[in-house]
Amino acid sequence: TLFDAIEFNDEIACVDVFYDLAFLLMDLWRRQLHAHANLVLHAYLEDTGDxxxxxxxxxxxxxxAAVRAKTSVVGLSGEADPALRADGAALGAEYTALAQRFLRPDRPRLVAIGGFSGTGKTSVARALAPGIGAPPGALVVRSDVIRKARHGVDAQVRLGAEAYTPAVSRAVYGTLVRQVAAVLQTGHAAVADAVFATAEARAAIEAVATDLGVPFTGLWLEAPESTLLARVAGRHGDASDADEAVVRSQVQADPGTLAWARLDAGGALPDLLARAWAVLARDTHA
Structure with missing residues (x-):
């Protein structure tokens, strides 16, 4: 019976799980499935914290990618069909170029997305992430997910008022700042997703970029109160616990001076994303 001897040799078979994951990420990226690759990366890191x-x-x-390049051209010299030889050579060249591209990662940057509940922060963060920084895109660090993890519950489990005291919220934002810093220190881009309703919270996340010497862009999403109320009322299966009462409380509070780019989030998501990308492009070339 034939078998793969590698599977029975622990010294050879045991490799970094991230290296195994990289095969899927690379293939998705090569097929232009950038959002899918970014989603897979998030799922892995949410499960492992690595x-x-x-x-x-x-x-x-x-x-x-280099492995794919090699396997694409192995045996081409013995291929009688010129068309198949040409196809194999072209595929090998494509993978070689991709391998070289991966070794030239983009400079890390930090994007913070704030705004009251219902403005679409998480939707914007998830949509922007694949196009920010090195493949497969930026890592989104979300305060709602951190809060749930802090209390040892799944993201969809609703928390009580005791999980939203000022002391707990300060701790959550502190963790968010540390996680964002950890991501940036690896050379990877990050997107911070939180309300950032106070000048103190916004200054803290900006300071991460300043301390690490990476570009920073702050986006503040705004929408009419009626729109926010309708959106949170229609939420299901999301990590956010915000309801109509939370929205009304946020709207009545004073967020202080806003130096971040203020974007109208009251309309369709594609329009909001277009405005967000315009701000990011402006900051990139500033």
Missing amino acids: IDGLALLPLFLSCR
């Missing part, structure tokens, strides 16, 4: 592994991801992605 943020440090991001530092090796460009190398792992490049190695996986």
Whole structure:
């Protein structure tokens, strides 16, 4: 019976799980499924918390693409069909170029997305992430998810008022700041997703970028109160616990001076994303 001897040799078979994951990420990226690759990365990191592994991801992605490049051209010299030889050579060249691209990662940057509940922060963050920074895109660090993890519950489990005291919220934002810093220190881009309703919270996340010397863009999403109320009322299966009462409380509070780019989030998501990308492009070339 034939078998793969590698599977029975622990010294050979045991590799970094991130390296295995890189094969899927590389293939998705090559097929222009950038959002899918970013989603897979998030799912893996949410399950493992292996943020440090991001530092090796460009190398792992490049190695996986190089393997594909080699297997694409192996045996071409014995191929009698000129068309198949040409196709194999072209595919090998494509994977080689991709391997080289992965070794030239974009400079990390930090994007913070704030605004009251119902403005669409998470939708914007998820849509922007695949196009920010090195493949497979920025890592979104979300305060709602951190809060649920802090209390040891799944993201969809609703928390009581005791989970939203000022002391707990300060701790949640402190964790968010540390996680964002950890991501950026690996050379990877990050998107911070939180309300950022106070000048103190906004200053703290901006300070991360300043301290690490990476570009920062702050986006503040705004929409009419009626729109926010309708959106939170229609939520299902989301990590946010915000309801209509929370929205009314947020709207009545004073967020202080807003230096971030203020974007109208009251309309369709594609329009909001177009405005967000325009701000990011402006900051990139500033």
